[in-house]
Amino acid sequence: MTPDEVGRYAESLPEVKRKGTEARPAWYVRDRLVARLDDARTVVIRVPLEKRESLLESHPGSFGVPPRMESHHKVEAYLDEADPAAVRAAIDLAWEMQRY
Template identity: 70%
Template structure:
């Protein structure tokens, strides 16, 4: 999955706006983070903890949680070998979680 595909999918969701920088673009709904590109190969997606565990169990090659994120409602998606449908579902879950 490419960074461009991440952005296109995020922007297809109602109310999502691009922010961040050129190097680290991010997409927000109601000024709340949905997804951010950490680097060209990694996206950080904000998901509830119970959904995060399900994503990790179902797609261990797509998602991971580095130690610095263990206490946060976030998961990393490794784009080079990600399942696009799983990443899209995680972004949609983040969008639903962050809407007011």
Template identity: 75%
Template sequence: MTSEEVGTYVESLPLVKRKGTSSRPAWYVHDRLIVRLHDPNTLVIRVPLNKRESLIESHPETFGVPPRMEAHHKVEAYLDRAEPGAVQTAIDLAWQMQRR
């Protein structure tokens, strides 16, 4: 999965706005973060804590939580080995959480 594919998918969701820079784009709904590109290969996706573990268990090659994010509603997705459907699911969870 590429960052361009991520952008195309996120921008297809209602009310999503792109912010950030060209090298570190981020997508928001109601000024609440959904996902941002941390580096060329890593996304940071905001997800509900009660869904995060199941994402990681179901797709350990796609997602991880570094120590700095353990207390936050976030997960990293590694684009070079990400399953596109899993990334889209995480983005959908973030969008649903943030659009309220």
């Protein structure tokens, strides 16, 4: 999956707006973070903590949680290795969580 594909998918969801910079775009719904590109290969996605473990277990090559994010509602998706359907599912979880 490419950063452009992440952006197109995120922006296809209702109320999602692109913010951030050209180098580090981010997608928000109602000013609440859904996803942010950290670099050309890594996107940070907000996910409910109760869903995070199942994402990590189901797609260990797609997602990770570095120590700095352990206490946050976030995962990193590694775009070079990630299953595109899994990344879209994580973005969906973030979108649902941030809508309300």
